[in-house]
Amino acid sequence: MSVVLIAEDEEAMLEIFAQVVEDLGHRALRAHNGEEALLLARTEPPDLVVSDHMMPRRTGVELLRTLRTDPRLRTVPFLLLSAARPAGLEEADAFLAKPVDLDTFEHAVERVLRSRPAPEPREEAMPTGARAERSSGAVREEMLNWVAHEIKTPLSSARLNAQLLLRKQAERDFPDEKKCTETILRQLDRMNALVTSILDAARLSEGKVALRLERGDLTAFLQEVVRDWRELQPQVDFHLTGVEQRVGLSFDAERVRHILNNLISNAVKYGGESRRVEVALSLSPGLAVIQVRDWGVGIPASELPNIFDRFHRAEAASGLGHGLGLYIAAAIARLHGGSLSARSTLGEGSTFSLRLPLSGSGFRV
Template sequence: MSLILIAEDEEAMLDIFGQILEDLGHRVLRAPNGEEALMLARTERPDLVVSDHMMPRRTGMELLRALRADERLRDVPFLLLSAATPEGRGEADLFLAKPVDLNTFENAVLRMLREHASPEATPPSKAREKHAESTLDASLREEMLNWVAHEIKTPLSSARLNAQMLLRRQAEATDDERRYTEAILLQIDRMNSLVSSILDAARLSEGKMVLRPETGDLAAFLRGVVREWGELQPQVTFSLKGAGERVELSFDAERVRHILNNLLSNAVKYGGESRRVEVGVTPHPGLVVIEVRDWGQGISAAEVHHIFERFHRASGSEGAGHGLGLYIASALARLHGGSLSAQSTLGEGSTFSLRLPRATRA
């Protein structure tokens, strides 16, 4: 049994996190703000700190830095949670965005406790040291976006965790009861997706989104993405072409994954009866082209020129989506110095092409 300190100013979230951790067999200390959390940590050294970021009387980042400055507490692992994207979050041992999935949260806690207990625990990364040097100089606009994220996503996170706990305990429930709970989870996830998309669109339009590119093997990355989608949608046949050899590229994996997830989601959604999606990668001297193709309903020639506009929804979408997915995907491609385009024929399917620049060797 480990001692875990939770810092969270939302009472509902504090209660549900405490219940989850106690169900795992741990002893829990609860603090409604960062200052009280620091006092509790100094009174009784915890084995793990789980903290929200946007709290009164000391934010999560301020709590983390106070713990790191204390010789007795500097090695305590720190799990930071936030609906916002706080500067310096890489200083924490792990960052999870709200709403937090129940299994993801439990696995993160167990893994951090296990790694901390091991004599061969992973040392602080260079990335964390680099983030430690960053400054909290966010503009008023960014602060407002973070405030909106916190105020909307925090209750969504609480609702999602409670619904997941309810579903877990419905072993003897009727099919209708489980279906109602699953419907609640689905709608919560749709609301969260909408909020995330609105925030991303706002940050992109204001030039606030910053890429964190790293050089890696794009082919291996694509194999992982396609494999995940195959597991997520087993009724659809996903194929990958051109990824047999290493394709070295500098890219922000999180943002490129966001682009591909949008394209693959649309390919599944509008793929018609073929239930087939093909992903291809073609390296060129100056760029790499990733294509996502389906054989579904397609897009009319008049409409294809508008699909990357904000709030545009394709005809026949029957109200699905919020009209921001392709706008954000296109903006992220441009942020990489690349582009996103589409070719489509009604009744024959669509092909989306993501072009990413490739540094040429001198």
Template sequence: MSLVLIAEDEEALLEIFAEVVEGLGHRAVRAHNGEEALTLARTEPPDLVVSDHMMPRRTGMELLRALREEPHLSTVPFVLLSAARPVGREEADTFLAKPVDLSSFEQAVTAALRSRTPSEPRPPGHGAMRESRPASGAAREELINWVAHELKTPLSSARLNAQVLLRKVAQRGAEAECRSAEAVLRQLDRMNQLITSILDAGRLSEGKVELRTAYCDIVPFLTEVVSEWRELEPHVEFLLTGTRDPVLVSFDAERVRQVLNNLLSNAVKYCGERKRVELGLGLSPGLAVIHVRDWGAGIPASELPNIFDRFQRADDNPDRGHGLGLFIASQLARLHGGSLSVRSSRGEGSTFLLRLPLRH
């Protein structure tokens, strides 16, 4: 049995995290703020620390760095949780974005405990990526992080509890209750997507989104994206077309995946009876051109000039989105030094084109 120290200032979330950890067969020690967590770690060194970031009296990142500075605690695995994206989060052994998925949380705890081996103490600030910001910019970023924390923390608690409930009723074979729990989860996921989109739109407008780019072949990445969508939407035919030769592009995989997921999600929603979506890769001078095509109803010509504006949708159905996805996708394309455009005709479907600069 391993000792897991959990630091979380929201009581409901602290209890569900502890319940899950204890359900895995480990002992959970609870801390309500960063300072209390540090004291408990010094009193009884844990095998793993799971910590929220935005806490009183010491943030999760401050707790992590304090532990790394103490020789007998410097090698303790650290799982950082946050609704925001704190600077330096890569210093943690694992980072999980709130709301946390139950299975992902269990896997992270199990993997971190398995990796627990004695090693040389880490130097203070190991892996840190420091940033300097103007005071006003830092204040805005702090406000965005606070909003993310205040909205996503109760959402994370509700989602984890719903997942635990679903697991319990499924074990009893209660189909009606399972359907109810699944419906709750779907609505919580919609809330999470909306909150994430609002926060992303705000960060993009303020110029606060940072890219973590790498030069690499984008072809395997696109193959992986299509494979994921084939599993997610088995009733839709996903085609992968274009060059299979290596195409080196400087891109942030997480953010380009976000763009493509938005385009593919829209294509699935609007693909009509043909149930076919195409993801293709081509080349033009200095650019990799990725297209997402559907053969649905198409977009009215009157809507095309404003399709990438905030809160714009191709129709008035609120169930089809909140009108921020294409704005965010377009802004992320620009952040990469590329662009996002669309061609569409009524009755013939739509083709979105993402252009990314090639490596020189």
């Protein structure tokens, strides 16, 4: 049995994390802030620290860095949780974004417990210019992180409790109650998606998003994305073309996946009775072009110039969505030095075209 120290300032979250850890067969130590967590760790060195980031008296990253300076605690694995993506998260052994999925949390705890001790972090001086830039945007970034924490923490607590309830209902075979709980989970996921989109849109508009470019095979990446959608929506015919040869370029896989998931989700949602979505890869001079096409309701010509604006929803949307998905997707495309465009005919469907430079040079917006 391992000893797991859990640091979380929200009592409901602290208790449910502790319950999950104890259900896994480990002993949980509870801390309500960073300073209390540090005292407990020095009193009884744990086998794993699970910590929220935004806590009073010491943030999660500050707690991590203090533990790394203690000879007795520097090798203790650290699992960081946060509704935002704080600077320094890469120093932790693992990071989970709130709201946390129950299975994902359990797997992360077991995996990090089995992992090798984390290497000591390297201290790097921050350039003067970067320090000044951080100072100028620190207040706004702190506000965004506060909003993420204050909204996503209760969302995470509600979601974890609903998942635990769903497990118990499945064991007792209560189908009606199980259906209600599944509905609650879906609505919580919609709320989380909305909050995430609002925060992403704010950061993009402020130029606070930078890409993590890595060289990769766009063909293999597209095949993986479409394969995931085939598993998620088996009733839809996903047709993938243009992937006969490797296309190498530098791109942020997580961000491009976000764009494609948004486009494919819209194609499924507004695809009408055809239940067919085509994803096509082609090359033009200096560009890789990914097209997502459906044969659904289409978009009125008067709406097309505005569909990439913030909070804009076409009339055909019938109240679905929050009007941020295409805005965020277009901004991420521009970050890559590319673009996102659309053409559509009412009653005949829509085609969205994502263009990425083969040179792979990303930009800030």
